[in-house]
Every structure is written in structure tokens, then in C-alpha cells.
Amino acid sequence: xxxxxxxxxxxxLGSDAxxxxxxxxxxxxxxxxxxxxLTPDDLRPPMARVEEVSANGVEARVYRPTTxxxxxxxxxxxxxxxxxxxxxxxxxxIARAFASALNTVVVTPHYRLAPEHPWPAGLNDVxxxxxxxxxxxxxxxxxxxRLVVGGDSAGGNLAAVLAQESRSRQPRLAAQVLIYxxxxxxxxxxxxxxxxxxxxxxxxxxxGVIQCVTTYLPLNADVADPSISPxxxxxxxxxxxxxxxxxxLDPLRDEGRLYADKLQEAGVPVRYLNTPGMxxxxxxxxxxxxxxxxxxxxxxxxxxxxxxxxxxx
Numbered sequence: 001x002x003x004x005x006x007x008x009x010x011x012x013l014g015s016d017a018x019x020x021x022x023x024x025x026x027x028x029x030x031x032x033x034x035x036x037x038l039t040p041d042d043l044r045p046p047m048a049r050v051e052e053v054s055a056n057g058v059e060a061r062v063y064r065p066t067t068x069x070x071x072x073x074x075x076x077x078x079x080x081x082x083x084x085x086x087x088x089x090x091x092x093x094i095a096r097a098f099a100s101a102l103n104t105v106v107v108t109p110h111y112r113l114a115p116e117h118p119w120p121a122g123l124n125d126v127x128x129x130x131x132x133x134x135x136x137x138x139x140x141x142x143x144x145x146r147l148v149v150g151g152d153s154a155g156g157n158l159a160a161v162l163a164q165e166s167r168s169r170q171p172r173l174a175a176q177v178l179i180y181x182x183x184x185x186x187x188x189x190x191x192x193x194x195x196x197x198x199x200x201x202x203x204x205x206x207x208g209v210i211q212c213v214t215t216y217l218p219l220n221a222d223v224a225d226p227s228i229s230p231x232x233x234x235x236x237x238x239x240x241x242x243x244x245x246x247x248x249l250d251p252l253r254d255e256g257r258l259y260a261d262k263l264q265e266a267g268v269p270v271r272y273l274n275t276p277g278m279x280x281x282x283x284x285x286x287x288x289x290x291x292x293x294x295x296x297x298x299x300x301x302x303x304x305x306x307x308x309x310x311x312x313x
Contacts, residue, residue, distance in 0.1 A: 024084060024115065031085040039093045039287035045100035052088075055109055055132035058125045061088045062140070063099040063106040073104040073148060073174070073307055074141030076133050076162075078126055080153030080179075080281075082212030083114050093284050094152060094179075101300035102307075104148075105141040107133050111158070114216045122216075123227060126158045127165070134169070144171035146307050150243075152283060153252070154212070156181025160230040160259070163239055173240040174310040177303060180245065180252050180280050183231040183259045185213050186223045192254035202249045204280035209251060231259045236266035241306050243271045245299050247278035269309075271302050 049064040075098055079091035091108040099106045111125035130149065137144055149166075151159035156178040163176040184192070187210045199206035217228065226233035242263050246256040253274070260272040275282065275295040283299075285292045 028085045028087075031081055031090055032087065035090040035093060035284055038285045043287040044093060044096045047096065047099060055107070055129040058109045058111065058129045058132070059088070060107055060109040060129060060132075061091075061095070063095050063108075065099045065103050065105075069142070071143035072141045073102060073143060073146035074133060074137055075099075075102070075104050075106045075148045075150060075177075076126075076130055076159075077106050077108045078111070078149075078151030078155030078158045079108060080151065080155045081113070082208070083119070083122055083154045083157075083216040084212055085113065086154075090284070091155075093286060097283075097286065097296050098150075098300065098303075101297070102304060104146075107140065118218050119216055119221060119228065123158055123161060126162060130162055130166070134171070137171070145310060146174045147171055148175045148177060148303075148307070149173055150175075150177030150179070151181070152179035153280065154182055154216075156256075157183060157185075157230065161227050163242075164226060164230055164233055164236075166240075167238045175241045175243060175303065175306050176239070177243045177299075178245070178256065178259075179283055179299075180247050180250055181256055181259070182209070182213075182252055183229060184223075184255045185217065185229045187213050192251075192258070194254040195251045198249055198251045198253070202251075202279050204251060206251050231255060231262065236263050236268060239263060239266070239268045241269040241271075241310065243273070243299070243303055243306055245273040245275070245283075245295070247280050247282050248274055248276045249278060250280040252280060269306075271306060273298060273302065 047063050048067045051062050053060050053062055077095050079086040088108055088110045095106045095108050109129035111122040149159045149162050160178055160181055166173050195206055223229050224232045244256050244260045246253045260270050264270045282292045
């Protein structure tokens, strides 16, 4: 995303949107409206079938790019929104992009949101959704060698936690895809320079990150718990191959990069992609940003390579 892209998006959405004293209902409405505006329905890939399902009681949506019975990957995709906003509709942009580019079945659950349902409610919902996907692989993508979890932002946090918890799961996860993930919920740390460099004026602001974290976590929560801050896990060995994508102008950039480094140090195969000029949320901007489209193409091409490596091994 070029500088003009950033100015265009920030001007349209409001550079201080994350810090305005809005009610949660208004914040949710704005997220829905901005997703629809940034990538309208007519710019999203068509699917052979999209269906609403109950994933063991969790509302979910299943995207099928084609109707043939050939085995294909299955991706459980977890939407972003700071654990407070987001829905099946906001997840639709990235879900369709993955389904179309990878010829994969994508399942998106609508997990419970804070403040009505703080941690670990949403995490429990995505655990339930993963159990449902695993139990229904034959009716979904059909290839147990290519089961993937992924998410963006807060969804990336949840996906990283699921990947850590699934080390002994069968079938094994083939990959984890984390787009600008929140992996460290310690909002007091000075460990990440990007939190200071891009604290204000780049769409997602640090004050908004703090607001999301403090709303999501109950007062007695331990931010060092790896089910809250996956980067704080005592061991990252044995995790599925990771594809981590960050935005260069994002306060969350450096924790994503450090998580990639730590995974690699633990022997986990890692592909790390950072998009210059992109802001947080850039992958929802496919309809207005050529840079976002290029980044998505690189991301899906890389995931294709990762899955191919897994099948061959």
C-alpha cells in the first residue's frame, strides 16, 4: 500500500477511530460498514456454495469454491476485530480470497465477543469449531494432510493459541497462518519498537490496542498465560509450519516478527512476509488497495508452497 493508499483509507475511516468514545454497538457497526466499503461484494470472488452451519453449537459459515469432490485443503479462518467486533460478514473478504486462490474449503466461526463474553469465551468457541472441522473433514475439504488454522489480528492470536494446543491433535495441522497477529497482550512492555513508532495516525492506534486488550481480559487474567499471549509459551517446539504476515506501518508489526523468529529458533518452519507501506487491516482493503492485492497474492502463493511441502513430506 503506497502512502496515498494510507491517506485515502485513514481519511475515509478516521485516523482516531479506535480511540473515540463510541459505544461497542457503534464500533461494531463501523467495522461492518468499513469492510463492506473497502471491498464491496461485487469485488469478492464468487463461490460455488456458501452455507451457514452450526459447528457444535458455534455459528459458522462454510465456503466451497467448487462443487467437485476432489480432495482439497480445509482452512479454519478466525476473524479479527480486537475480540470485540467482527462477524461472519467481516470475515467474508479474506475467507473468499483464500477459498478462491487456494481452491480450499474455508470455515469461519463467529466466536463470542467481549465485553459481553470476555476471555476465554471466544477461545473456547474456536476450540469447539476446530473440533467440529476435524470431525467433519471428510465432508469439508477431504484431505487430512492439509488442515490449516489461521486468523487476522485478534483472530491471529486465537489461531496461534489453537496451533500451540494442537501439537498432539490428529490429524496434525499442516500450517498456521497468522496475519498481523496480536501475540503479546502485555500492553506495558517496551519490547516492541513498532508500538511506539506507529502508536498514532496509522489506522490502528496503540490506544485502541490497549482498549481491546483491557476489554477482552478479565481483571485477574495473567497476560503471561500462553493461551492469552502465545509468544510467552515456555516451548514452541513441535508446532505446525507457520506463515506470518505483518504490515510495515502497524504497531503490532514487531511482535509478529519476533514470534516468527522464536518459532524458527524452536525448529518450526517459518515463512515471514512483511508488506512495506501497509497498515493494520490491509488485507480487508483488497477492493481499494493494489498493494493489498499484491500482498494477498504473495500470501496465498506462499501458503500453496507450504502445503505442498507438507504433502511431499
